[in-house]
Amino acid sequence: MEGEVVELYELDYSDLLQLCSDKCIETNDSSITKSVMENLGPEGPGLLAITGVPEASNLRRNLLPLARKLALLNNDRRKRLLKEHNLGSDVSLKNPNRNVSSFSMQLKYEQCFERSDCQVDDVEFDNQNDEVVDRDEFNKLGCTFKELGYCMMDLGLRLAQICDKAIGGQELQLSLLESGTAKGRLIHYHSAVDNDIVREAAKRNGQSKARDGKGNKNERLTLTQQGVESSNNQSNDYGLWQQWHYDYGIFTLLTVPMFLLSSHQEAAASANNDLPVSSEHEFPSPSGHTYLHIFDPKKNQVFMVKAPSESLILQVGEAADILSKGKLRATLHCVCRPPKEENLSRETYVVFLQPAWSKQFSLFDYPLELLALSGQQWGACNKGTEQSRQVPEELSHEIQKIVPPLLSRLKDGMTFAEFSRETTKQYYGGKGLQSNR
Template sequence: MEEDANPEKLLHPYELSFSDLLLLSSDEPLSENEIQRLDLITTSIMENLGPNGPGLLAVTAVPGASSLRSSLLRFAPQLALLDFRDLNRLLKENGLGSDVPLKNLERTVSPFTMHLKYGQGVLASSVKVNQLGTEDCMVSDRQGESWASDIKILRNIFEVLGSLMIELGCRLARVCDRVIGDQNLEQSLFEACTAKGRLIHYHSGFDNNFLQEISNRKEYTKGHRGVKSFSNAAKGTEKLFRNNQTSVGSNGTKCDAHEAYLWQQWHYDYGIFTILTEPMFLLPSLSQTTNKDDFPSVLHQELPSPSGHSYLQIYHPSKNGVYLVKMPPDSFLIQVGESADILSKARLRATLHSVGRPARPKDLSRENFVVFLHPAWGKTFSLLNYPVDQQLNECTEESHTNLESEKLAQEIYKIVPPLSTRLKEGMTFAEFSKATTKQYYGGSGLQSKR
């Protein structure tokens, strides 16, 4: 892990090549020199995922994954900018779902979810990526019903790329288990036999206004049966571009400690590993309409990250500060979740993180695909030899030497429920996830209004 010497505190995660991950997780005989080289890599992996590290690393040079990522991420804004009635129908017909209320036109994210089934054979999933031809993952930038047939392509890419990302997590679990001295992580993953894939569109201010225009038009159609023209709705949408009145603050939340707007508030993931693609940033533009009554379509232009990093932010307890993660091109980031922290008896550290949003351009959206690996729902947690108060103590103790960092830690932990309040001896993973979700997003949760 390297850091840039600038005020933003960029973090370059440790890079683990896919070929080395294959070697580390295999049982093939190796030369003495290769064993020594891989031992050094294993040490670096555990240092970065362990108690004094950031709790993440990047897997690089994964064959065939780049085109799959690019095609899948372009589906996210197309789905997100559908009227929620059309969107709900489309998701239901194709075995997809969402874990936020899509009827909420002020939502900051639109996630599209699918349960990904796997077993021991997942460790050969990288072969499927190479077998999937380029034509199988081509998708045009279209809006509305005209591209609905492409949903089968989305499912195909979702499943194949998701399986590959599961393989990355399972192989890393095997590497960690060999150091820890048991098979708890890998076995817990295979006992679950399922993971959750999440294709996420992080909204720009324009997106929410556009959705409101669509909803207004739908309501008008329902009430007036199309007697009058809808050209005013189209004109209203075009004004969004001309006036450029969208406000970052209108849809984002602000963390006073870091003076940054957030697409997603501070939290821990409660599974074993979270695997993320490199994000994509898109800027919308309106297509030309030939009929004054047509509602304009939204096209999207890919832009590089405004600041050159992923806008994923982590809190690094041992360094007492927030770091912005800069991912290598076409890499996959693997973060440690709380279940891995618990099952490894704190040999691995869960990653406290959030997703920031740039101030400029105001209408920039962020797309990402995430796979969450977790234990079986009936997996029982034992707290024997596990320091359950570790997370809380590290960020509230008196040993902070930097007052600004101490204030930052205290403000972040005001919205992150301590693990000790969510985890009890003998609790199943299902019970733990329910307690965690309730404290984060329940009626009294500090993130329930996201």
Template sequence: MEADAEILEPFHLHFSDLMRLSSSSSSSLTEFERLDSISRTIMETLGPNGPGLLAVTGVPKASQFRLSLLPLARKLALLSNDDRRRILKDHGLGSDVPLKNLDRSVSSFALQLKYVHNQSPELTSGGSNHGDESSHFMEGENPNLASLEEFQENEFKNLGSSFKELGLCMMELGLCLAQVCDKALGGQELEQSILESCIAKGRLIHYHSVLDNLIIKEVSRTRGSSKRPANYQLQLNCGARKADYCFKEAQKPTEGPNSEGKERSCRTSLSNLWQQWHYDYGIFTVLTSPMFLSQCRSPVIECPSPSGHTYLQICDPNKNNILLVKSPPESFIIQVGESADILSKGKLRSTLHSVCRPIKQDNLSRETFVVFMQPAWSKTFSIAGYPAENLGSSSHSSGSCGEEVHVAEQETQKPYQQIHKVIPPLQKRLKDGMTFAEFSRETTKQYYGGKGLQSNT
């Protein structure tokens, strides 16, 4: 099912202003008034009447971070299981999705990040510590068969260090935003909750193109017939098949004169999703703006988003519609999780979101890196003072659809109501006095457990 969607270009918070707002240094009256205005905008953006997310721009080394790590997501996803397992083990990474599933639409590589305040990466210096060693996705050179394992080791040489460096940088952004929100809310609840935990989960995520899944299945089929890693054999003999596939895809007729350009960018899907609708249950989720890779050329290269947005879509309860998020390529998106919503007594708003697939762009993959910031597992939640209406299913907050409601209004409510059929309401997952560990277990169970609302999606 497709639906009309608006493009949301979230508030752009410049890195330098985030640093000034989170510090306690004094400033001139003019500067104080400017920063105070920015602070109010942040709270409006992350509050009950805003989208619940913003974009941080101007972060030093953002381009180097992005180029060194994001292309490795696809390379890891297309390795044979044995090669991938070896590389992940070498760098201390794991996965939280079943990577043996040949039809998976997402490959995720995870690491628990440990944060030590005031020992985060230096964000004010320029340049990268890793040179260009991790950016060879533009080159397309094939290694000699005899040196394949050495080639792979060199290719992924900086995987672990890049993962940790970018992850800690993103945690620092989240902590600074928590300090800004705490100043506006009064107290230090968010900052202290993050510092008491000092851990976050980092995920390097590859959203598969259709062609990726064909390659993964080919790797699996040929693995048993040769002692050489099947994925590299595929690099040697699959070029013609890839080109033929992409040519046929390009020749498919479009659905009409308005199926390209702006018309395409204003359509979204409720069912053709890379990632299902959900709330994050931590404090903040920090994401890189995604990288898109086109597999219709050799070598695989980065390309701009075909629609100009990120394919991250959010559900706006104030308008009962879907918004597609647009952000600069080298920005970081920070969105509010349910823990921040609860701890702030509803003054910050958690973001209901999903990731949709591009329309008629089967050759395109999406790469991103995400850090989930959370309170300590032992953190206790209190619902005293939390708005009662926020505990129920938001699908009921838009009012009834009685006979007096116009047909057009009913139609605008349908996508919103359909989404909430797979979202367990907060009141069924959160009880007064529950720890964060208990809340996260119950949330995961009700989304994805045996009888969870998304167990079969």
């Protein structure tokens, strides 16, 4: 699935601090704030990239390769490691047919404000073969996970403050603080080689009754509550790791992904009980973009997201859309597999910022034309868009069929908890639009 490339607006960390300062220069404030709101608003992509964040590059470089290593570990050893570092998972890690492995932790704002910096050394390399040195690599897993998570929570709070200033009031920032926590998730999107390794390990361990990769209902509901539904159907026409959806929190912060090129020798080593094998190498994106794709319903157009290397991406969720009365735009997105790169995996770290479960939503003053945007209206506002840039009709209809419109899930006076339950139900419940996908 191809589309136009959108290069994200770059907000430098120093400018972000300046915007949040009481001493900010008025002209600079208005110019940059305008650009932020244009990119996060209804006419923009609903995303931006934050560059120059201190220590973010080092933390990312240390943390992301551990996603794949954890995914391929022996189940018993992984279970001990996750317990030691206070991590859980949103998927059944015993499922040999899973296409995504996810490792999660609740992050508290209180600890974010009180934290002392975690000392994380740079990754060590063997100069002869440029491979990562395997030296107590999981020792600082939990520390690194939290430190990068707290960094991203701080960015989200600052962006909420900037948006609040532009909109008026303090609705977004207060809603985040009232929730008390955010959800951090380290995600490994499996390559075909990874799938072979996991299945071979399962056979050796006597897991003869391999599951079908769909997981049980509770597992899927937990995983998808923050928008991490994988495409378990390998034969789907569009090659997705993650199906089309909206995140329904306030902001999602995520690292630019790391791609790892795995050796087919690993699968052979797995068959001979030689795991773990550490022969993966970071690999440039085959297309130069992130493989995060967004869909603009108004233009009936898919965009491939490109972001500066090692930047952090902020994405708008539906709660921000609702609380801002449509001044911020929730982003409809998916994650695609790189075609013809079956031994390429994708690693990323995501923090979901949401309001308190008890936060009540009001539809007063929310633009009705945005609320009523549904499948029948998609593409109705695209008169200025070149036909060649629009997505094929088949794909447009497919997206419309599996993404329930906001109006069908949101009622005036709903709490965030009620809205999230209804959203999850309509996406993935027994009769949900993606329940059999």
